[in-house]
Amino acid sequence: MTAYETARAGGVVDTAVGFPKSREDMFEFYEFIRKGSHDAATTAGELEFPAGYMFKNVPKWESDEMGDPVEMLFLEHQRHGITQAIVGVEDEVGRRAVRDLPDHFFASIGIDPNEGMDAVRKIDRYANEFDLKAVGAFPSGLYPQVALNDKMFYPIYAKCIEVGVAFCSTAGVPGPRLQFAPQEVALIDEVCWFFPELVFVTRHGCEPWTALAAKLLLKWPNLYYSTTAFAPKYYPADIINFANTRGADKVIFSGYFPAGLTYERIFNELPGVPFRDHVWQKFLRENAQRVFKLPAEDLS
Amino acid sequence: MSSEAFEKARADLGVIDTMIGFPAPREEQAKHYDFIRRQTHDADSQEWEFPAQYMFKGVPHYDKVDDPVEMLLAKMNQHGITRALTGMAVDGNAKIALERHPDRFIASTNTDPNQGMDAVRKLEQDVRVHGARAVNCWGTGLIPQVPLNDKKMYPIYAKCIELDIPIFVYAGVPGPRIRFAPQEVALLDEVCWFFPELKIVTRHGGEPWSELMVKLLLKWPNLHYSTSAFAPKHYNKDIIHFANTRGADKVIYAGYYPMGLDIDRIFAELPHVPFRDHVWPKFLYENAARLLKV
Numbered sequence: 261m262t263a264y265e266t267a268r269a270g271g272v273v274d275t276a277v278g279f280p281k282s283r284e285d286m287f288e289f290y291e292f293i294r295k296g297s298h299d300a301a302t303t304a305g306e307l308e309f310p311a312g313y314m315f316k317n318v319p320k321w322e323s324d325e326m327g328d329p330v331e332m333l334f335l336e337h338q339r340h341g342i343t344q345a346i347v348g349v350e351d352e353v354g355r356r357a358v359r360d361l362p363d364h365f366f367a368s369i370g371i372d373p374n375e376g377m378d379a380v381r382k383i384d385r386y387a388n389e390f391d392l393k394a395v396g397a398f399p400s401g402l403y404p405q406v407a408l409n410d411k412m413f414y415p416i417y418a419k420c421i422e423v424g425v426a427f428c429s430t431a432g433v434p435g436p437r438l439q440f441a442p443q444e445v446a447l448i449d450e451v452c453w454f455f456p457e458l459v460f461v462t463r464h465g466c467e468p469w470t471a472l473a474a475k476l477l478l479k480w481p482n483l484y485y486s487t488t489a490f491a492p493k494y495y496p497a498d499i500i501n502f503a504n505t506r507g508a509d510k511v512i513f514s515g516y517f518p519a520g521l522t523y524e525r526i527f528n529e530l531p532g533v534p535f536r537d538h539v540w541q542k543f544l545r546e547n548a549q550r551v552f553k554l555p556a557e558d559l560s
Numbered sequence: 561m562s563s564e565a566f567e568k569a570r571a572d573l574g575v576i577d578t579m580i581g582f583p584a585p586r587e588e589q590a591k592h593y594d595f596i597r598r599q600t601h602d603a604d605s606q607e608w609e610f611p612a613q614y615m616f617k618g619v620p621h622y623d624k625v626d627d628p629v630e631m632l633l634a635k636m637n638q639h640g641i642t643r644a645l646t647g648m649a650v651d652g653n654a655k656i657a658l659e660r661h662p663d664r665f666i667a668s669t670n671t672d673p674n675q676g677m678d679a680v681r682k683l684e685q686d687v688r689v690h691g692a693r694a695v696n697c698w699g700t701g702l703i704p705q706v707p708l709n710d711k712k713m714y715p716i717y718a719k720c721i722e723l724d725i726p727i728f729v730y731a732g733v734p735g736p737r738i739r740f741a742p743q744e745v746a747l748l749d750e751v752c753w754f755f756p757e758l759k760i761v762t763r764h765g766g767e768p769w770s771e772l773m774v775k776l777l778l779k780w781p782n783l784h785y786s787t788s789a790f791a792p793k794h795y796n797k798d799i800i801h802f803a804n805t806r807g808a809d810k811v812i813y814a815g816y817y818p819m820g821l822d823i824d825r826i827f828a829e830l831p832h833v834p835f836r837d838h839v840w841p842k843f844l845y846e847n848a849a850r851l852l853k854v
Contacts (some may be wrong), residue, residue, distance in 0.1 A: 380718050412754065415715050417715070420679075
């Protein structure tokens with residue numbers, strides 16, 4: 261077996277997964293992006309998925325193809341050897357998944373700092389009800405947008421530290437035609453300086469500032485990178501190089517199912533990523549288990 | 561409008577002084593201000609015993625203080641000050657006072673938001689474990705300075721709301737020769753907008769933006785004003801007018817002993833402040849009692 265195959269046999273953690281939705285429901289879900297966009301292709305809904313121009317073969321289900329979303333996702337995970345997954349628990353589907361399959365699904369929520377103290381209390385509330393593993397944000401997708409180093413985020417960061425939960429944010433130029441400024445990679449430096457204890461995991465690639473991302477990943481012990489929304493053949497060379505040299509503990513696998521990528525595609529391309537042997541099991545499983553405090557078992 | 565109303569309020573309810581310190585020997589008091597000297601650039605500030613001394617007449621000075629706690633208490637008794645908000649554990653005096661006279665002193669902790677999460681945790685500890693009922697932050701005096709609307713303040717503000725305690729902050733041009741920018745009154749608007757639940761009490765006058773101060777006091781239900789560092793004869797007219805009209809619940813008595821004002825002077829001038837009768841009990845006692853949960 262190759263190092264990749266051995267690592268995969270021990271289990272794979274996907275740190276950001278959504279449940280399948282019908283095309284109509286998915287379209288409705290992206291209303292928050294259309295609200296903040298000004299270009300006609302996005303606002304008029306011509307782009308069914310606002311970042312659709314970047315992706316090939318985005319997963320789609322017509323309403324009559326939909327079964328139980330929890331079952332659909334779980335089957336998909338079994339088929340591809342995903343053994344643990346972090347999902348949102350703000351709707352009934354996610355709550356049921358975490359309750360019914362507690363060894364497989366783990367809880368996360370999204371956060372909008374525009375809500376002030378209500379957002380702070382939301383973290384406490386979910387942390388009391390669930391074994392909360394991640395608080396996620398999409399700074400460019402908020403309405404109004406909130407920059408990663410904005411003061412509105414500061415009480416959120418403090419609360420994540422208090423509760424001991426990882427904070428995950430998209431970073432880099434977003435696919436949807438929203439301004440990138442709120443999630444420039446450079447902003448992360450200030451956050452890590454003021455909150456060195458904050459466990460901060462980037463999502464969605466950090467492009468085109470991957471050289472800076474590698475610098476910051478090296479500089480800040482609690483900063484991590486996850487590969488959400490990137491097909492493995494497009495993983496940035498700077499990040500692969502960093503994982504292969506000093507950053508094996510800092511780069512974390514994530515897919516983008518069902519938003520933009522099928523698991524077929526991900527696992528077809530994954531073996532072609534030029535990670536060195538020692539990186540694979542950290543990348544696929546161990547880093548996520550440590551950073552998100554998931555049960556750490558090697559299933560191989 | 562009468563000094564009888566003042567006397568009656570003082571006799572019926574007592575007085576809460578929301579800013580008081582313990583008397584200290586001259587040299588020690590002067591040394592206390594080193595933190596201000598470190599960030600001034602003018603020559604006077606390096607020489608002066610008290611960096612705002614050009615503004616004050618009759619600053620209390622003591623060559624020797626035997627028992628600072630009992631000395632302060634005697635002064636309080638003399639003028640009918642029944643309770644005082646004091647720092648905690650900054651020096652031995654506060655600790656002694658809080659232990660010896662828990663019915664007379666209320667603990668307030670101090671915060672430096674530059675310390676990030678350590679400041680948040682200290683605040684929580686001081687309130688939950690050590691009984692603090694308020695927090696003080698003079699952002700302009702910190703190194704580096706922290707403006708009222710600075711992001712570093714935000715976790716502190718959030719924690720104050722969680723703990724349900726008021727934060728005492730400074731507003732207006734400061735006496736010491738450091739920049740006023742971090743405590744411009746205008747900055748409060750943003751803080752009150754984002755944290756409408758936060759109970760704020762301003763200190764040190766808010767001048768020269770007292771008209772704006774009044775607008776904000778009216779606009780934001782949880783914003784309050786205290787009269788620290790002002791001799792009663794210099795109480796701001798906008799503030800007195802506001803207290804007499806719509807703001808009786810928003811203006812709170814604070815002295816400035818021993819830093820700049822003698823309590824004897826304060827209480828000689830106080831009865832002459834033209835507050836309307838219904839304002840006095842609220843000003844001297846009730847507003848502070850409500851915020852500090854006395």
